Amino acid sequence: MKTRVTELLGIEYPIIQGGMAWVADHHIAAAVSEAGGLGLIAAANAPAEWVREQIREAKKLTDKPFGVNIMLMSPSADEVAKIVVEEGIKVVTTGAGSPEKYMEEWKAAGVKVIPVVASVALARRMERCGADAVVAEGTESGGHIGETTTMALVPQVVDAVKIPVIAAGGIAAAFMLGAEAVQMGTRFVATEECNVHENYKQFLLKARDIDTRVTGRTTGHPVRTLRNPMTKEYLEKEAAGASFEELEMLTLGGLRKAVVDGDVKTGSVMSGQIAGMVKDVPACKDLMARLMAETKEAVKKNSFLVEE
Ligand code: TUI
Secondary structure, eight states, X not given: OOOHHHHHHTOSSSEEEOOXXXXXXXXXXXXXXXXXXXXXXXXXXXXXXXXXXXXXXXXHHOSSOEEEEEETTSXXXXXXHHHHHHTTOOEEEEESSOOGGGHHHHHHTTOEEEEEESSHHHHHHHHHTTOSOEEEOOTTXXXXXXXXXXXXXXXXXXXXXXXXXXEESOHHHHHHTXXXXXXXXXXXXXXXXXXXXXXXXXXXXXXXXXXXXXXXXXTTOOEEEEOOHHHHHHHHHHHTTOOHHHHHHHHTTHHHHHHTSOOTTTSOOBOOGGGGGOOOOOOHHHHHHHHHHHHHHHXXXXXXXXXX
16 A cells, blocks of 8 residues: 555555554554564653663664654654654654644655644644644544544644645545554554553453443543553542642552553553454554554445445
């Protein structure tokens, strides 16, 4: 499969891995790239030197291109922005903000910049300041989210910008909406190469379509996770008008607790609404082959839509 995105990134399949704070280290990034997609190391809130080490470790595992995802609210973001250039990283995706202030330096260094956006307005702004593509991420995604669904967001972003659009999730459908690649996060958590705690994987495998919740709608930081005793308490307190500080206490360090300690009861088990479809833990390479075969099949099955 060839699209502007596979050409831009020099990858075999039009699939890029989601950022995934605490989850996406050099193991999964290298595995996804080795499997023919674009793997990414998630800088998240980690110290910049950790990111440098991860980049060097990933290089030992793969000669294929991989990228770094920069969470723009991180206190280390400025430093990480420099480190990606120093380490010769060729692709950066960004989340939770606008990467405008880094654009000039990255473009000068030949870094391809792919901001993750949740609105048409930000997609337009990103195109104007030199982004090479955008990821349109709908509200069904895991983690920090916007309001609009992927089904509505993707075609509107496709119409608003000339640069390629990468949809978050829904491969075959995404192409029908005009996207030229997809980003996947949740599906990659349940892979052999993903280093999350076994409890996280098992909790994800058990989840159904209705099992995600969004905390923080009232605080301005909506985050989608699998429902658990933490989300129950959070949503009850949020509805009762608890203070910002009291609510923050419930999620502070929650992602680490879930990913590293395997605490799926009080931790933040971030996941998209697609959790209900995740039923096994394949190797990235097998997953990728299966995804491409399923996509082909889905397109073929719907060929009645096309007149001979
Ligand atoms: O960034 C993400 N998803 C994330 S980041 C993350 S780390 C985190 N952990 C705990 C609490 C908060 C974050 C986990 N998941 N996706 C991309 C994304 N970006 N979704 C929404 C946005 C976004 C929202 C507002 C981007 C820009 C924005 O406003 C920027 C502006 O300046 O207008």
